[in-house]
Amino acid sequence: MVNIGFIGLGIMGKPMAGHLIEEGHALFLHSRSGVPDDLVARGGRACATAKEVAQQADVIITMLPDTADVECVLFGDNGIMEGLACHPGISKIVIDMSSISPLKTRDFAARLKAQAHDYVDAPVSGGDVGAQNASLTIMVGAEAEVFEKVKPILELMGNSVTRIGLNGAGQICKIANQIIVSLTIEAVAEALLFVSKAGVDPEKVRQALMGGFAASRVLEVHGKRMIDRQFNPGFRVELQQKDLNIALASAGALGVSLPNTATVHELYTACLAHDGAAWDNSAIVKILEVLARHEIQKYPD
Numbered sequence: 001m002v003n004i005g006f007i008g009l010g011i012m013g014k015p016m017a018g019h020l021i022e023e024g025h026a027l028f029l030h031s032r033s034g035v036p037d038d039l040v041a042r043g044g045r046a047c048a049t050a051k052e053v054a055q056q057a058d059v060i061i062t063m064l065p066d067t068a069d070v071e072c073v074l075f076g077d078n079g080i081m082e083g084l085a086c087h088p089g090i091s092k093i094v095i096d097m098s099s100i101s102p103l104k105t106r107d108f109a110a111r112l113k114a115q116a117h118d119y120v121d122a123p124v125s126g127g128d129v130g131a132q133n134a135s136l137t138i139m140v141g142a143e144a145e146v147f148e149k150v151k152p153i154l155e156l157m158g159n160s161v162t163r164i165g166l167n168g169a170g171q172i173c174k175i176a177n178q179i180i181v182s183l184t185i186e187a188v189a190e191a192l193l194f195v196s197k198a199g200v201d202p203e204k205v206r207q208a209l210m211g212g213f214a215a216s217r218v219l220e221v222h223g224k225r226m227i228d229r230q231f232n233p234g235f236r237v238e239l240q241q242k243d244l245n246i247a248l249a250s251a252g253a254l255g256v257s258l259p260n261t262a263t264v265h266e267l268y269t270a271c272l273a274h275d276g277a278a279w280d281n282s283a284i285v286k287i288l289e290v291l292a293r294h295e296i297q298k299y300p301d
Contacts, residue, residue, distance in 0.1 A: 001025050002153065005057030007050050007073055007080075008098070009036060011233060012124070013063035015131040016097070016157045017044065023156050028056040054083025059093045059153060066242055067100040074108060084117055095120040095150055097138075099178070099243050102171035102250060105141070109167035118146045121167055122154060123174035125181070127235050129221065135159045139177070141170035175250055178243040179261050182281070184218040186264045189285035192226050193292060202227050222282040234280030241268035 001024050006017040009031035017039060021027050027044040029035045030053045035046035047053045050073045054060050060080055064070050074080050074094070084092055094112055096105070096119070109119035119142070126136040136158035140147055147163045154161045164173045191209075192202045206223045209215060225231065244265040251258045270287045271279060279286070 002059055003028065003057045004153065005030070005047075005053035005060035006044075006063070007031065007053055007060065008063035008069075009033070009039065010063070010065075011128050011235075012131045014039065015128075015134075016061075016063060016136075018042065019134045019156050020153070025153075028053045049078040049083075050080050051078040051083040051086075054080040054092070055086050057092070059095060059150065061095045061097060064096075064098045065239060066098070067104050067246075070096055070098050070100050070108070071104065075111070081112075081115070084115065091116050091118065093118045093120060093146065093150060095122050095153075097122045097124055099123045099174050099239075099246070100171060101246055102168040102175070103253070105171045106168040118143070118149075119167060120146060120150055121170040122150075123170055124158065125174070125177045126158070127221075128233070130158070137177075138162070139164055139170045139173035141165055141167045141172075172250075175243070175247045178240070179247055179258065181218060182240060182244060182264045182268075183260055184216060185222050185281060186267060186284055186288075188216075188219050188223050189226060189282070189288050192223060193285060193288050197292065222280075225280060225282040226285045231279045231283040231286070233278065234282070236277065237268055237271045237279045237281055237283060238277040240281040241265065241272060244268060 003026045004020055005028045006013065007030045009017060009029060014036055017027055017029060021042050021044055028047050029039060029044045030047045030050055040046055062070055062073055064073060080094060094117060105121045112119040121141040122138050124136040124138050130136040134157055137160040138154050138158040140161065140163045142163065151161055164170050195205045196202050206219060206227065209219060244261060247261055248258060248265060267284050267287050271283060276283055
């Protein structure tokens with residue numbers, strides 16, 4: 001059993017940490033919103049700061065909203081680096097499972113390595129359902145020997161754990177994932193809006209499409225949320241928009257054009273403008289409905 005630190009206990013982090021506790025690992029927990037009582041009741045140990053987590057744990061996992069949050073937890077006051085410095089000569093492993101900038105990820109890894117610590121970027125796909133069921137897809141950037149050390153821990157949270165390459169490669173893979181997912185969510189929203197406006201039952205259409213080439217996990221899960229009007233996250237709109245920000249910025253640095261990604265990014269930005277930051281990302285259909293009403297009013301029969 002390994003002493004594991006887990007920082008960030010939101011919709012994703014809480015169930016992920018719970019799986020590690022269930023498998024008998026000692027968990028040292030910290031979250032700016034407070035450590036959930038049920039994790040403590042199951043054996044987790046609440047820590048007041050990220051520094052305290054790093055002092056106690058051999059492997060420290062972060063699951064945070066954005067690049068700036070990870071940087072603050074790593075290098076800010078009472079952060080992970082301060083905790084690691086309390087044990088000179090002892091090498092530890094930091095695993096960041098957030099979805100953040102690949103360029104910053106490489107910088108963070110270099111700064112940890114300069115102090116003889118290992119860094120792993122291991123962003124995930126699968127949403128809250130995958131986190132709850134320990135069925136996440138985990139995309140890893142790390143040295144091969146470091147990956148072998150942490151793989152058994154990652155496998156307790158996901159059923160697909162793949163080393164993509166060196167530091168930053170996991171985040172690059174996650175960007176590709178988010179491009180595909182976000183464009184597919186928008187396509188499902190367009191299709192269901194179309195059939196609904198045509199007077200056809202969208203649930204029956206969804207059932208039929210799930211048996212054909214259009215079938216996807218997005219159609220299954222997000223399509224159902226759109227039809228049922230269940231827009232509680234899930235994966236929040238503000239995080240989806242943040243991930244597409246990273247995708248577009250990274251593509252710009254590479255000189256790559258992502259026109260459809262840019263369009264979907266604008267739709268999620270419109271969700272934010274309609275106070276939808278905390279909506280589930282399937283709520284993009286609501287913005288398409290707003291646009292459809294506008295067009296109907298603009299071009300009446």
